[in-house]
Amino acid sequence: MTEKLVPSTYSGTGSCDEVIYCTGCGKELSRTQVIIENLSREKLYDLDRDGITDKKDIDILARHIMNRKPYDETLDLNGDGIVDAADLTEIKLYIYSLMQT
Ligand SMILES: [Ca+2]
Ligand SMILES: [Ca+2]
DSSP, X not given: XXXXXXXXXXXXXXXXXXXXXXXXXXXXXEEEEEEEOOOOHHHHHOTTOSSSOSHHHHHHHHHHHHTTOOOOGGGOTTOSSXXXXXXXXXXXXXXXXXXXX
């Protein structure tokens, strides 16, 4: 089972403890700390995983919203539990910020 989960963020890594308990006596048998890699915005917004975040990725998200497809965590860019226009704004702002630099 997983304990002490610390989700990773854009700026830092997260971690959790993988703990195995004895099913009979409930005693802790082993505990391993697992490091969760920090999230890369580039990776998060690169929805088709072609290495760059561009208009094609906006299209993927836009199509998902228009077709009312089931909730997909990888498309929930602001992590509020729904995939909607707000996530579209996120990716657009991100691409826009790329163009500024
Ligand atoms: Ca892409
Ligand atoms: Ca969202």
